[in-house]
């Protein structure tokens with residue numbers, strides 16, 4: 193999306209924006225030395241671990257790891273899109289946002305989509321009062337008029353053109369309905385009715401509007417009134433609606449409680465509505481998907497405690513395990529992650545209606561901590577009485593234990609696991625540590641295929657590259673003062689292409705802040721690793737000191753590369769005749785090694 197707004201404008205916008213002002217207008221900041229501090233707006237805390245650096249124009253929370261630029265902050269805090277955040281900052285700086293090329297859909301403000309969805313939501317609510325079948329269905333499920341209103345539940349008439357007749361009379365309007373996911377384009381040969389081209393997506397369904405945290409409707413879930421299929425139909429992915437991120441009921445949960453402490457994650461719309469009606473107003477649901485890492489991050493920015501609730505059947509257990517696999521990466525001190533399994537054949541809706549709020553609260557209080565669930569499940573998959581079984585359990589546990597970011601929690605879990613398998617904790621640690629994973633590659637983000645394990649020499653070089661990149665991220669001004677090192681061109685080592693691109697970019701078009709540098713990479717896979725480096729510590733005090741550090745890293749890379757090349761050519765020479773080019777290269781390498789300890793750039 194960033195491509196629609198010219199990069200030079202983003203550069204200028206960042207240069208003219210003061211992150212202290214942007215964040216300070218939303219969060220109470222306090223000066224602390226060179227930086228500013230606050231209680232983090234993205235997680236619940238009492239002592240401030242959220243810091244903003246005016247030098248880097250970057251914020252970072254040591255508690256929850258949130259970090260980014262002024263643009264990123266506006267996107268996160270205001271739940272704004274990239275374009276909306278740019279427009280917000282531009283308005284503040286008194287700049288007009290220029291556009292490249294034609295006005296593409298992605299560059300258009302989403303306002304008309306919000307309007308279309310809001311209108312549809314109102315239309316469905318109005319249609320509900322005219323449809324006794326739908327009202328009977330909802331009262332049959334035990335919902336009161338109050339809760340129906342609170343969740344804005346409506347009804348989509350059993351017609352192909354109810355919505356389109358009303359709001360899609362012009363081509364432009366139909367395009368907006370399409371982009372909002374409310375209508376479907378008809379195949380050309382199946383002409384039908386008065387509205388050529390499109391028909392209503394939702395027909396004869398009870399409609400649950402899905403709202404973002406600001407309360408704006410971004411999509412719908414529709415449920416059939418009878419036994420037809422599919423039972424549930426969601427809006428498709430649109431510019432506004434991303435299934436893997438949204439939580440149904442989150443807006444309502446935040447409305448219900450001033451300071452939300454915990455969330456209960458269930459599986460269905462009706463579960464959420466029913467639980468809210470019963471007074472359990474911290475219930476939310478994923479939208480027909482498993483719990484994703486995006487969900488978890490959103491949850492932990494709001495609350496420190498989450499309970500996942502699943503049906504006791506096999507599908508429920510499989511979904512719970514997937515949630516656990518994603519959740520281990522979010523385990524940190526102060527966070528509580530628990531699992532609640534309902535009796536077979538029951539869902540939260542039926543259960544809370546059958547046994548009442550208090551009994552359900554008791555169940556919640558008894559939900560199983562993540563560690564207990566993990567150990568119980570692993571133990572059930574392996575026979576811990578036998579040596580083989582214990583080995584298998586260790587194998588199963590290893591990838592999960594390693595993903596736990598908190599040392600303290602990992603140790604606790606290992607201690608618990610050791611008891612479960614009746615093994616001394618030290619021995620278990622040894623087994624779990626066997627075959628340690630390679631360091632995270634710099635290119636690409638987590639989830640990218642990992643390269644084969646590097647040799648110790650390469651690992652050292654990886655640190656060199658990483659350190660040089662980190663210095664550039666912290667002090668982009670230093671980059672303009674590093675001359676090009678030809679010898680490194682085309683060197684295909686992890687991180688080197690990124691390092692060279694950064695250097696070339698900063699030489700040609702210097703920037704002065706970390707934020708400005710990062711914004712040039714937004715939308716590219718390197719953005720996340722670069723942001724993490726920006727959030728990390730830097731031991732070099734300023735750009736002045738960074739220049740010689742970066743130079744010496746580059747020199748060492750050149751030296752190492754030349755030595756590698758020398759070794760390759762020498763080995764090859766022992767096996768087969770070298771080409772005349774190779775001979776010349778080998779001689780040059782040998783000469784330069786003889787001349788000094790520092791090897792100048794080897795030829796490509």
Ligand SMILES: [Zn+2]
Nearest residue numbers: 232235253256
């Ligand atoms: Zn935080």
